[in-house]
Amino acid sequence: MALLLEQCLNGVQLGVMLFLLAAGLTLVFGIMGVINLAHGSLYMIGAFAAAWVAARTGSSILALLAGLAAAAAAGMAMEYVVLRRLYARGHLDQVLATFGLILFFNQGMTLLFGRQPLFVDIPPWLGGAVEIIPGVPYPAYRLAIIAMGGLVAFGLWFLIQRTRTGMLVRAGATHRDMVRALGVDIRLLYTLVFGLGALLAGLAGVMAGPIFSVQVGMGEQILIQTFVVIVIGGIGSVRGAMAGALVVGLTDTLARAYLPAALRGVMQGPDADALAAGLASMGVYFLMAVVLLARPRGLFPAHA
């Protein structure tokens, strides 16, 4: 029971990371119609900047700020130099151009930091464990991630549903040309939304540092899972991103936790572990196939 609770929390924590990426990606797609493969690169840039600053200064606050600033700056630059020219193009061109960006960023990070993964310490004030129910300690850092995810989700909900900017964002997602015709500076809105998405990706990268190792290629690994989240949740919908992220996070974590034991019952140890790891990795894609069979537009289609 304690193990199940712990694994569920781990799943929610992975879900939060996925949500931070998926929210940005889905907003960018919903508003601008751009599919941005290099979104994972922003996550990587945030993680590297934070790891580098943390190693230099030892301050986790400075590291957080550096990670956010680096990701947002890289995101704005990306939008200004490349993506702005691709809004009117087809998805194919967008995929290829941002694929080129991934090669560039990955190799650039290799040039700057080398191929060795960087390791980041958990900030000391989040180092301990908290007893969630008596007798079940859980790392405070992971709880902080979950709390941060809740905070961001609430903030996004407030921003999108309760503010004037959010109203424009919603309007832009459903009737892009009409918003433009009403005299709204759509370019500024685009840059703002893109910057927000980059910021969230950077935040996910900074928080991922102490849990996963910071290395080149970390962005694509999580990006593809983020795609699964978005497809399950419904493209363009933040609510869908939240639901999809939690479903994917829980499925992935629980499959990884319980499949090896289940398979060991029928086959030998090492083979069972390897196969279980593979099946667990496949689990979320299988889930996506099932969801798409039932609802081809995802759970919460934005433009229904």
Next chain:
Amino acid sequence: MRDRILLLLLLLAAIALPWLAEAAGSPATTGLATRMAIYAIAAASLNLVLGYGGLVSFGHAAYFGLGGYAVGILYAHWRSGEAFLGLIPGSISLPVTLGAAMLAGGVSAAILGALSLRTRGVQFIMITLAFAQMLFFLFVSLKAYGGDEGLSIRRRGEFPGLDLRDAAQLYWLCLGILVLWLGLLRRVAHSRFGQVLAGARQSERRMAALGVAVYPYRLVAFILSGMGAALAGALMVNALRFVSPDMMHWSKSGELMIMVILGGLGTALGPVLGAVALVGLEYGLSGLTEHWQFILGPILLLVVMFARGGLMSLVRRLLPA
């Protein structure tokens, strides 16, 4: 007429390449040209769905890799003498392994395509990518066939009348298969089937109004394209004598797409030009620096942003029809 003569001359030059390479003192060129021909098969197959069908499949590396694994797995069972799943005996006969690869590619493309084609646009891109990733993880976890380290294949397949240990003969075989495959794809593209496929790309609604359900056409195109990619993968494993999940990596799908775009979307020879250009570019840049992707990335970006129509439109500008 002039175009035909040019094509014939190009083909003759391609056939003569191993002798020219020998004479120029760089026999490694034959191996490079073999890789180009093999990638051209894969890119031309992808072009059927991407160029003619307008379906952006970001998962064709899966079929490429499946074809490769068909060869690798049959070889492993031929070596051990045990039948695959207790039913299928191993083999190193090339006609058998290529057939098995195309079967594997076709069947999996039928299953994954039937699911993926229920979606449109960006969802289609993402779902094809995700399915390819699923197969990638499956093969990473199959320890019996090398897991993430892959399988070495000590012997190339046997083809009646050819000695494939000779680099030139392997190259001619790949070139021959490429020419046959291009001929087949050309016939498909110009048939009624190809017209419906192109019509569906331009306007699905119009096709529906004409009383044509496009789904089965798209699915058949997807299957054919998966078979071609698997054929290329099987040849590649014979050429490199090695198969690993890297063949299914998502970046391989991206490379195949780039070959099609670089050469010219929806043209018969564009994918061939694109494959030659990209493999050549990678080879040239990796000779210059270890960080060649740092240069390749921006080149791709420039091609996508400024060079519409790819190399084929450049050729057309030089040689107006």
